[in-house]
Amino acid sequence: MNTFLELVKLRTSVRRYDGRPVDRELALQCAEAARLAPSACNSQPWRFILCDDAEVLGQLRSSARSMGMNSFVDQAPMIAVLCSDGGNIQASLGGKVKGIPYHYIDIGIAAEHFCLAAAEAGAGTCMIGWFNKKKVSSALGLPPGIRPLLLITLGYEQGDARREKRRKNLDEILSWNRYTRQ
Numbered sequence: 053m054n055t056f057l058e059l060v061k062l063r064t065s066v067r068r069y070d071g072r073p074v075d076r077e078l079a080l081q082c083a084e085a086a087r088l089a090p091s092a093c094n095s096q097p098w099r100f101i102l103c104d105d106a107e108v109l110g111q112l113r114s115s116a117r118s119m120g121m122n123s124f125v126d127q128a129p130m131i132a133v134l135c136s137d138g139g140n141i142q143a144s145l146g147g148k149v150k151g152i153p154y155h156y157i158d159i160g161i162a163a164e165h166f167c168l169a170a171a172e173a174g175a176g177t178c179m180i181g182w183f184n185k186k187k188v189s190s191a192l193g194l195p196p197g198i199r200p201l202l203l204i205t206l207g208y209e210q211g212d213a214r215r216e217k218r219r220k221n222l223d224e225i226l227s228w229n230r231y232t233r234q
């Protein structure tokens with residue numbers, strides 16, 4: 053059993069998959085963790101579309117591969133697409149008034165829940181924000197108003213990508229009580 057911080061350290065973006073298929077049950081567990089994420093006004097502005105069909109996967113892969121980016125998507129046996137409907141009226145109006153697009157924040161939290169659940173189950177994920185939205189919308193038959201915001205590859209890692217996280221030190225990004233210039 054991982055402690056929470058151990059699990060956070062364990063999750064890393066996996067860009068090499070060994071070709072083993074992912075059980076749908078595992079993907080559903082990850083989606084369940086995402087479903088339980090918090091959201092502004094509890095508006096739950098998400099739709100999760102789990103893709104393991106060869107033809108759909110082909111279209112999603114081609115939507116993510118461009119300018120030398122994301123060629124590893126070809127190895128991933130499953131791709132989750134996190135879409136947003138923009139949130140309910142309170143959250144979307146509130147977001148406009150405050151100038152904070154809450155539904156982006158909500159989808160990000162749900163995405164991390166998804167990835168942490170996968171890591172706990174021994175699977176690997178990589179969030180992908182670099183993709184062609186039109187291609188994804190057409191591949192999945194998304195109606196107007198449902199926007200794909202993030203793809204997440206899901207599969208089993210080839211080798212061991214575990215590595216020290218390259219992150220800024222806390223003292224570069226944290227201060228108490230007021231902003232301080234570093």
Ligand SMILES: Cc1cc2nc3c(=O)[nH]c(=O)nc-3n(C[C@H](O)[C@H](O)[C@H](O)COP(=O)(O)O)c2cc1C
Pocket residue numbers: 063064065066067122178179180181182183217
């Ligand atoms: C919103 C978002 C979009 C991302 N898009 C991509 C992407 O298109 N391709 C990719 O290889 N990684 C992508 N990543 C993964 C980041 O590069 C990765 O999380 C970051 O380098 C930190 O590494 P780690 O996840 O291994 O800790 C994305 C991550 C986030 C949160």
